[in-house]
Amino acid sequence: MERVRQHIRDFSHLVFPFNCYSCSQALDETEAHICSNCRERFPVTKYWEQKENTVEKLFWGKVPIKQAASFMFFIKDGMAQRLMHHLKYNGKTKVGEVLGQTFGQKLKGTSFAEAELIVPIPLHITRQKTRGYNQCDSIAAGMSQSLKTPYDANAVERIRANESQTKKGRYERHINVQELFKVVHPERIEGKHVLLIDDVVTTGSTLEACADALLQVPNTTVSVATIACPSPY
Ligand SMILES: [Zn+2]
Incomplete structure (x- = not known):
């Protein structure tokens, strides 16, 4: 029995x-x-309360974003790594939604909440078909619920799969990320403050390329928010 x-x-x-x-x-x-x-x-960074934080500095001298922040520190074998693994490789999109909602709550009342449109970093179509989903969409959906800000997962497309960047020099890396993204619906972006979302930020080069594409649309402002970033400790 x-x-x-x-x-x-x-x-x-x-x-x-x-x-x-x-x-x-x-x-x-x-x-x-x-x-x-x-x-x-949650190993929170509180970067959203901190001007000139470590994540924001990744973009200095590269792309003129308004501000940047991450929700949690990513530590090897830590909580953020476990949750990101479930989200990215096990299809647990609910994890992304919960983290997005919680991060959205933290951003209420800050200048991040002034964004008018949330845009998740798109995957290349081939990658998305293999994985079956874009892990950033659920994060954007969760943030959208807390912040009461609409999100748009189709305004931007990734036009090339990202090549491996590990063996490239700084200049080649820069060229490599150029024209990685295309704004396919500029009319949905124009004149708006966009909150660009990614799951994890490391070098910032992918976000930089996407922010660059968004900023080519007239009168746009871009803020960046990611769920995790490397721990400085
Ligand atoms: Zn638990």
């Missing part, structure tokens, strides 16, 4: 996400996807 119960439990765990995506502890009925204990311990 106990074995049967165990089988039922195992089966229901497959059907319903009863465990926290960060710590794997069982969730109670009031918790969704990430337990309240983990939510209280």
